[in-house]
Amino acid sequence: MVKTNLNLLVKKAQKEIEKSRNLKELDGVFNKYLAKKGEISRILNSLKKLPKKKRAKVGQKTNEIKKILAEKIEQKKQKFKTDLKEKSDQEQWFDITVPGKKIALGHLHPLGQIRKKIEDIFQSMGFSVVDGPEVETPWYNFDALNIPADHPARDLWDTFWLKDVKKKFLLRTHTSPVQVRYLEKNQPPLRIIVPGRVFRHEATDASHETDFWQVEGLMIGKDISIANFKAVIEKFLQEFFGRETKMRLRPSYFPFVEPGFEVDIFCSACQGNGCPVCKQMGWVEIIGAGMVHPNVLKNAGLNPKGWTGFAFGMGMNRLAMMKYKIDDIRLFNSGDLRFLQQF
């Protein structure tokens, strides 16, 4: 008898919970069944009359029901609350076209970014990154690199000299002195790149700068060949420009390499038809390179026998200019934030 009553009660209560349309109605259901004077309490109170054994059983059952109903009501209540919030959200007017709040991040210099990119590519091919002094001696900048004094080859590098220290110091005109400095302290086989500032005594204009950046490369081993150089540089260019880059080697002369060559890349601006970027040549010169001259190895205190290798140097400003389509080399040292904040 009690059992049937309980089952009926539960069904009835559940139905009423389902049917309730708002918080108020739901409160009504709560009051009717679960409040102090509600149906459930009434049943619990009536238990006193039952025999002890039965009382326990029914009591337990009733409490379970109480718990279930309370949960159901709470769930429904949450739903009403969520609905209410959603409704109020929907009713609010919101303009997503208002500009986003400006977050001021800083910017890294484009040359620094280019340098990092170059280092990453070469490091992935096993090249270590090394550094060397910018104030150099003529020995490392010229003589050790097979460029004798009073030789017209020196005219290829217009040089800043330091005062008072009579022809004892100069500002390095290329990163190549580090080749010799590194070879003095390290045995081949070896692979390095050397990024850094270099200086040329030149009048500045849109394509000439006195104070700019180069990266030097050097790989020496037992059987390093021109074919190897080609592959390494091809790989580099492909990674750097993010696409297949057509390149060619043509003869050139740097006293510290033999054979010496220049790497040109196909002018992407004009597809080889000739334009101001490539000075109407269809090709842009980007790397000076060659096979390390035996005299350089000797000057670094190595026995050149058995060792061959390649060396190369490229202007980072030039690479940055090509990559970002920058038309004036002087912008790099300008400190102009209108330029720097674009990168």
Added chain:
Amino acid sequence: MKFSFNWIQSFFNKKLPEPKKLADLITLYAFEVEKIEKFDRDFILDINVLPNRGPDCFSHLGIVRELAAILNLKIVEQKPKLIEDKENKAQDFIKITVSEKSACQRYTARVILDVKVQPSPDFIQERLKTCGLRPINNIVDISNYVMLETGQPLHAFDLEKISDRKIIVRKSKGREKIITLDEEKYDLDKDILIIADSKSPLAIAGIKGGKKAEIEQKTKKVVIEAANFNQKIIRQASKKIDLKTDASWRFEHGLDPNLTTEAADLAAALIQEFAGGKICQGFVDFYPKKVLPKKIILDLAFVEKLIGLNIPQVKIKNILNKLQFGVKERGVGKLEIKVPTFRLDVSFPEDLVEEIVRIYGYQKVPARLPMATLIPPEKNLDIIWEYRTKNILKEAGFSEVLNYSFLSKEDIDNFGLSQPKLGILEIENPTSADFQYLRPSLITNLLKDVKKNQKNFKEIKIFELGKIYKYQNSKTVEKRRLTGLATGDHFYYLKGIIDLLLNSLGISNIWYKECKPTPEESKISIWNKKKCAEIKIDQEEIGFLGELSAKILDNLKIEQKVVMFDIDFEKLIKLTNEEQEYQIISTFPAATRDIAVLVPKFTKVEEVLNKIEIAGGEIIRDIDLFDIYEGEALPEGKKNLAFHIIYQAKDKTLSSKEIEEIQNKIIENLEKEPDWQVRK
């Protein structure tokens, strides 16, 4: 150098490719052709002959030899016939004395009598003009013509103007003077090599002829000089008197001493043809030590190894032959190469490899990745810390600049950088007054950046990580420095940035010490003395933080305040630490209590913090200053400091009672100071 297309063509029977195409070939196989230009019925090819190839290729014949090899063509010899007059012998007309033997390897002269000076024939004039030379008269034009064809500079003297018919090659005695053909006057000091007669200088050797023995309309007897002067001596002289000529340029690059007779013969024959006259028999030739061809043994395995490609031996032989090298087999896989004496640039097997591979074609060399041991590159911590530092500053809103490494005289004066102990390095040959010194500090150029940018940006936050340069203990020193700035009244902001930076680099124990410049320093101090601190890590000073003095800012016309940090990056990276250790997170709850203290205006926050810490002990996890207030509601001369104090124990939950006790202890400790008052 400018070359005439038609002139080059005249050495081949076969028609050459059209100029543009020919230029592309020369660029790809020999030298870069910088420009092609139509000129009358001819084309000018402006070829950038590489400096090591000056000896053989500052000449049309040199380019012709290159093309013969590149296009596999036969060169047509076209020497005009030379008829000598057996009645007259050259040596009877002129005596040559070379007293400076080390400066003149060879001196060859020919004598031509009864010439008629007049304009040279059209083809010579045209070719000279194409190559950028001005025709003068047949004798002078022919000397120039022969130089352009063979590369050997020649000089023509009027024999009758040479005193005692004696030519002497010697160094100037000093105090000698010469008036050159272009009417310029030069003082010849002791190092300069000259050509003189028994009385006075006739020419500056290898550079320029003098007025004294000039060829004129009435000249009848001509001496043609074809000499070989020492390249260094000519280069030095040319620099000293600041005169570069077509001749000096060729001599300073070096020349084949065996070329003089060939050139003198060609000139004599042409003079005979176009100026008439009789060529005296023989030369007067000073050539004590004949230069013979070098021999190099070429190992074909080495050729293959260096190029990374096996070029057939027949091809190698053909290439070298076309370039006029002698080739003989010397056992298996070895060749003996005889180097023509005009190839001054070839002395190593590597030089021969270059000749082979460039003519064979670099485009035919395959790209093959090297075989190398699989070892990771050495980690360069210096650079890793550089990038990390730059990234932290970037994320914090600072932009990186790279400034010139130079400063001007004005900068040096404005910033008091000229003191001897700073060891500033001066450039001997600056390109402009702005680039006269190497920067001993990054501060100057960064402030100049502020000046440049202030019209476009209200707030400027920039930094540079770069080298500074000094002269110390007879050595040049370059060190990396990290310097940055923010415009505005932002001392504490920048201090926070430094804390953030150093913490992110794994550095703790950072503290700041008031900067007390010595009286001497303070005169030139760029800092606002009241707002300047040394940045310290433990006991080491690593740099400065401070506001720039009004004087410096006014000087540069910077309108806002500027706060800067200037850190010795070399010291900094020695203190960085990549190691990190996990600190156990306390499972017991933290509790925050606030405390506000009213203190005299000149009390330092640090003093208050110390008192809180001492009284609180280990239970305090953190103290956070969240407000400094001075103003109306407060008594005169006082300020209010407000702190959050965060309490947390490692081993238990703190009860409110415990916290209350510590908080009271702190208050008690603070109020021991008579002027301090905790606001309750």
